[in-house]
Amino acid sequence: MGQAQAKGKSQLGDNFFAEIGGFACLERVHDLLYEKLYAHPWLKGFFVKSKLEIVKSQQNDFWAALMGGPSRYGGRSPRDAHVHMFLPAEVFAIRHELLGEALVEAGVPEALREIWLDMDTNFEKAVVNKSPDECHGRYRSEEVIIVPRPEDF
Numbered sequence: 001m002g003q004a005q006a007k008g009k010s011q012l013g014d015n016f017f018a019e020i021g022g023f024a025c026l027e028r029v030h031d032l033l034y035e036k037l038y039a040h041p042w043l044k045g046f047f048v049k050s051k052l053e054i055v056k057s058q059q060n061d062f063w064a065a066l067m068g069g070p071s072r073y074g075g076r077s078p079r080d081a082h083v084h085m086f087l088p089a090e091v092f093a094i095r096h097e098l099l100g101e102a103l104v105e106a107g108v109p110e111a112l113r114e115i116w117l118d119m120d121t122n123f124e125k126a127v128v129n130k131s132p133d134e135c136h137g138r139y140r141s142e143e144v145i146i147v148p149r150p151e152d153f
């Protein structure tokens, strides 16, 4: 995806960040989303080594910049951030659905929810992989995280 296309601003013609209500809205949505991710029988397995507060604040900053707000995010690109995790398409789809629920619960209006979810879909190719062979540690000693799908959900 090109830089211009990745920006909420140019995609929407105005400032989506301001429209949703800025950081207050992002924080509400990500508090709800990460509560669901950390409680999910399969997806929680990807976060065992991650600190909830750090992951949430990275998300807030990442999406703020993308949506035309302040560019505070200084972390990795989505592809580089997930290269050490085997993320099948089904995992992406579950997270995407949980985001949809979080947006409703946070009171984001439907028209804005649709745009937000479209922006989220744009990252599928960057984070999903077909086999663990496509994954490697982000630094030399980092292990690839593989979380088998539990049978009972």
Ligand code: HEM
Pocket: 043, 046, 047, 049, 050, 051, 055, 058, 059, 062, 074, 075, 076, 077, 078, 081, 082, 087, 091, 092, 095, 120, 121, 123, 124, 127
């Ligand atoms: C739209 C899709 C996604 C986007 C845009 C996204 C974005 C990000 C970003 C920006 C970071 C911070 C990276 C850094 O600075 O190192 C991150 C970290 C992380 N993401 Fe995602 N992510 C997405 C999907 C997923 C999915 C489906 C999972 C698995 C359930 C996942 C699991 C994680 C984990 C575990 C971390 C923390 C890594 C660490 O602790 O170093 N992400 N993500």
